[in-house]
Amino acid sequence: MKQLGIQLLLVLGTLAVAWRLLAGSGQRTQALRRLGLLALAAFAIWSIFFPDVWNGLARRVGIGRGADLILYGLVVAFFGFVVTTFKRFRAMETRYTRLARRIALDEAPSAAEHVKSTATPDTLAGEIPPSPSVKAADAD
Amino acid sequence: MQNEDVWLVVPLYDEAAVIADVVGQARSVFPKIVCVDDGSRDDSADRAEQAGAAVVRHPVNLGQGAALQTGFEFALGDPTMRYVVTYDADGQHQIHDVEVMVERVRQGDVRVVFGSRFLDERTEASALKKLVLRAAVAYTNVTTGTRLTDAHNGLRVLERDVVARLDITQNRMAHASEIVSQIGSMRFDGAKVAYAEEPVHILYTDYSKAKGQSLWNAVNILAELIWR
Numbered sequence: 349m350k351q352l353g354i355q356l357l358l359v360l361g362t363l364a365v366a367w368r369l370l371a372g373s374g375q376r377t378q379a380l381r382r383l384g385l386l387a388l389a390a391f392a393i394w395s396i397f398f399p400d401v402w403n404g405l406a407r408r409v410g411i412g413r414g415a416d417l418i419l420y421g422l423v424v425a426f427f428g429f430v431v432t433t434f435k436r437f438r439a440m441e442t443r444y445t446r447l448a449r450r451i452a453l454d455e456a457p458s459a460a461e462h463v464k465s466t467a468t469p470d471t472l473a474g475e476i477p478p479s480p481s482v483k484a485a486d487a488d
Numbered sequence: 489m490q491n492e493d494v495w496l497v498v499p500l501y502d503e504a505a506v507i508a509d510v511v512g513q514a515r516s517v518f519p520k521i522v523c524v525d526d527g528s529r530d531d532s533a534d535r536a537e538q539a540g541a542a543v544v545r546h547p548v549n550l551g552q553g554a555a556l557q558t559g560f561e562f563a564l565g566d567p568t569m570r571y572v573v574t575y576d577a578d579g580q581h582q583i584h585d586v587e588v589m590v591e592r593v594r595q596g597d598v599r600v601v602f603g604s605r606f607l608d609e610r611t612e613a614s615a616l617k618k619l620v621l622r623a624a625v626a627y628t629n630v631t632t633g634t635r636l637t638d639a640h641n642g643l644r645v646l647e648r649d650v651v652a653r654l655d656i657t658q659n660r661m662a663h664a665s666e667i668v669s670q671i672g673s674m675r676f677d678g679a680k681v682a683y684a685e686e687p688v689h690i691l692y693t694d695y696s697k698a699k700g701q702s703l704w705n706a707v708n709i710l711a712e713l714i715w716r
Contacts, residue, residue, distance in 0.1 A: 441659065442657050445550050445554050445657075445659055448546055448547050448548055448550055448554075449546070449550075449554065449557065449558045449561065451547050452524075452544050452545055452546050452547060452558055453544060453558065453561060453562060455544075455545065456542070456543065456544040456545065456562070457542070458562075458565045458566075459495070459520075459522070459542065459562050459563055459564075459565040459566035459569070460565055460566050460567065462522075462542040463520065463566060463568075466519075466540060466542075
């Protein structure tokens with residue numbers, strides 16, 4: 349029964365990660381993440397001077413040692429890191445693809461130009477007879 | 489000449505051995521072909537060009553899905569284009585199947601025709617491969633609200649309006665499901681996109697088998713679909 353604390357905590361942590369996954373990356377989310385990171389740093393410094401704070405926390409949620417609590421926290425944090433990195437990587441790949449595609453299409457003759465350049469006299473017949481008057485009509 | 493309003497879009501990656509034949513055969517029926525060279529390391533692109541295809545060259549390798557999207561955007565540049573056919577470069581598709589599919593879409597009651605390996609018994613695949621492909625199509629049907637018998641077939645005929653709205657972002661293998669999914673959620677005047685399936689015969693030659701994706705790739709496709 350004592351494990352209920354840590355189980356609840358881990359479930360909440362996982363849910364938070366899942367929520368981040370869905371919530372996207374708005375300004376508020378980014379600001380919250382940075383504040384959270386700041387708070388974590390502050391707590392880390394505090395725990396350097398008072399290492400026992402981890403043990404106290406761990407006992408309160410039903411785990412034996414503070415070191416275990418840190419490990420569990422790291423697992424959740426790492427999972428979150430993997431997810432955000434994956435999403436960021438995907439977004440970057442999409443942009444990079446669009447850029448490369450733009451270059452590829454710009455460097456190749458357009459579809460219409462290709463059709464004109466490979467058209468045989470047979471397919472051109474009736475369409476663009478080589479007379480000056482039609483060329484003039486083509487121009488507008 | 490017939491089929492002037494059809495563009496074949498062929499993603500091309502390291503197929504120098506066969507691409508000239510594939511393009512040559514296809515051009516006898518469909519004069520407009522664009523090969524999207526996806527950063528091949530061999531001279532696939534030059535051979536395709538010599539065989540009479542238009543060639544768009546990706547500056548770096550991006551993946552088959554990205555190549556298809558590039559081909560779509562290229563084909564949209566031809567104002568006379570009415571249909572796009574997606575066609576594999578390795579010679580496992582039959583041009584006759586495409587003719588049937590294009591005839592089907594020209595009847596006008598559907599906007600999309602998918603090729604299916606499972607509507608008749610012509611295609612010979614191993615039992616395991618069939619099982620994996622069927623599992624994949626079941627997953628796609630559940631997640632996209634479509635009813636297909638084969639979602640991972642490279643042969644498709646798409647009407648211009650559908651092509652204009654497609655935006656494939658799955659560069660790697662999951663693009664087949666993404667195409668189905670986007671077509672499934674497309675609405676024209678509030679109506680779903682009408683589609684049909686036609687049986688196609690895939691030739692698993694030694695060449696295409698050696699080049700083809702292994703079944704392990706099914707795992708990769710699934711992962712790409714879940715974490716998209």
